[in-house]
Amino acid sequence: MATLFKDVYISDGSRTIAERVHLLVSKGRIASITDARENPPSADKIISGRGKMAVIPGFVNAHTHAAMVLLRGLGEDAPLMEWLKNKIWPVEDKLTPEYIYWGTLSAMLEMLATGTTCFADMYFEMEGVADAVLSAGMKAALCRGITAGEPGKIERSLQNNIELAEKYHGREGLITVQLGPHAPYTVPMEAMKSITEAAKSHGLGVHFHFLETKGERDNLGMTPSEYLEASGLDSVPYANLAHSVWLDPDTELHENISLIHCPCSNLKLGSGIMPLPSWLDRDVPVALGTDGASSNNRLDMWEEMRTAAILHKGASMNPVCVPAVDALRMATYEGARAFGFSQKGMIREGWAADLVLVNLDSPHYIGVNGENLAAYLVYAGSSGDIAGTMVNGRWLYRNGEYPTLDREEIMQKSHEARKAITE
Numbered sequence: 201m202a203t204l205f206k207d208v209y210i211s212d213g214s215r216t217i218a219e220r221v222h223l224l225v226s227k228g229r230i231a232s233i234t235d236a237r238e239n240p241p242s243a244d245k246i247i248s249g250r251g252k253m254a255v256i257p258g259f260v261n262a263h264t265h266a267a268m269v270l271l272r273g274l275g276e277d278a279p280l281m282e283w284l285k286n287k288i289w290p291v292e293d294k295l296t297p298e299y300i301y302w303g304t305l306s307a308m309l310e311m312l313a314t315g316t317t318c319f320a321d322m323y324f325e326m327e328g329v330a331d332a333v334l335s336a337g338m339k340a341a342l343c344r345g346i347t348a349g350e351p352g353k354i355e356r357s358l359q360n361n362i363e364l365a366e367k368y369h370g371r372e373g374l375i376t377v378q379l380g381p382h383a384p385y386t387v388p389m390e391a392m393k394s395i396t397e398a399a400k401s402h403g404l405g406v407h408f409h410f411l412e413t414k415g416e417r418d419n420l421g422m423t424p425s426e427y428l429e430a431s432g433l434d435s436v437p438y439a440n441l442a443h444s445v446w447l448d449p450d451t452e453l454h455e456n457i458s459l460i461h462c463p464c465s466n467l468k469l470g471s472g473i474m475p476l477p478s479w480l481d482r483d484v485p486v487a488l489g490t491d492g493a494s495s496n497n498r499l500d501m502w503e504e505m506r507t508a509a510i511l512h513k514g515a516s517m518n519p520v521c522v523p524a525v526d527a528l529r530m531a532t533y534e535g536a537r538a539f540g541f542s543q544k545g546m547i548r549e550g551w552a553a554d555l556v557l558v559n560l561d562s563p564h565y566i567g568v569n570g571e572n573l574a575a576y577l578v579y580a581g582s583s584g585d586i587a588g589t590m591v592n593g594r595w596l597y598r599n600g601e602y603p604t605l606d607r608e609e610i611m612q613k614s615h616e617a618r619k620a621i622t623e
Contacts, residue, residue: 213529258317263489343380
């Protein structure tokens with residue numbers, strides 16, 4: 201079935217000026233883009249924009265722990281390590297595969313309604329997470345969180361992560377799999393070497409928390425460059441370093457490394473502010489993520505995009521350091537590229553129809569046009585403007601409804617899971 205977005209604006213991270221077009225989606229791809237002044241192509245379904253709707257790429261949440269929606273609100277207003285040790289880890293011990301499955305589905309309801317089409321998830325019991333992704337038709341980059349503990353725990357977790365990749369990597373074009381060592385303070389160096397060797401031998405990327413707090417940087421025991429080399433992270437197929445708040449912007453990074461900026465989580469936990477403008481000046485790829493809902497506490501990528509755009513202007517006293525179009529690119533294309541999804545994150549013919557339909561017929565869009573649309577979206581818009589979220593040409597969220605998910609059952613099961621782990 202072909203869907204035509206008739207007379208809509210299109211904007212993405214490569215366009216400083218939006219275009220007014222007819223956009224045709226067919227067989228999961230963007231089939232054609234033609235000038236809105238021309239006759240539109242035929243289609244089974246027509247959505248008439250009349251210049252009052254925009255189509256943008258679906259957001260990619262490049263770092264989260266989806267099932268942690270079940271832990272939202274626990275241990276508020278505390279530093280990272282105190283929050284983890286006293287509030288989060290004890291409750292996580294009560295999580296079951298079933299709870300994680302329903303918690304992930306609950307997170308997906310939240311993400312789809314706020315325009316996210318793909319998320320990078322590091323957690324436990326990831327087979328259930330993968331099954332949830334496939335049943336909903338969403339996209340995800342999945343890894344099993346690997347941490348030290350009792351003898352043999354790291355080896356078992358690594359093997360589980362490799363088996364996850366063997367079963368799900370590339371499934372239906374919806375899932376990629378990475379290895380997921382948690383952080384320098386939870387994975388000893390010798391174990392990190394084993395994990396990166398496994399990543400190289402299996403052709404997998406690595407998703408890793410790195411230098412989120414000053415204390416982590418102070419206790420690293422070597423320079424970041426030395427750590428990346430010693431651990432093998434600089435030689436895996438690709439490595440995505442979440443947070444990197446305290447990564448010195450003079451650090452030389454190999455081309456296989458991308459950074460993931462989580463501005464709202466870092467602000468809420470008092471971890472600091474990533475030196476984003478310095479990385480952008482050096483053309484280092486940076487994607488955006490929310491982190492888990494128990495530390496952010498939202499899974500709203502539009503909010504991350506806006507925060508990333510304005511936070512660094514104020515911190516650096518430079519109003520041009522993170523342009524709106526760069527923020528849009530980080531929230532869409534950069535996350536897709538970093539986690540191995542090709543032809544995703546831009547509005548181009550032949551690319552995946554992972555799209556968000558935005559209603560521009562609101563007071564805060566008065567004055568919008570092709571030249572300023574990106575700025576309106578980033579600075580004036582919000583996820584409340586979203587009329588639909590599409591993955592591979594299929595509506596997963598449309599006008600408050602979820603065609604592939606049972607919202608009522610998910611809500612009920614998630615409430616039950618939350619009660620069970622907090623009693």
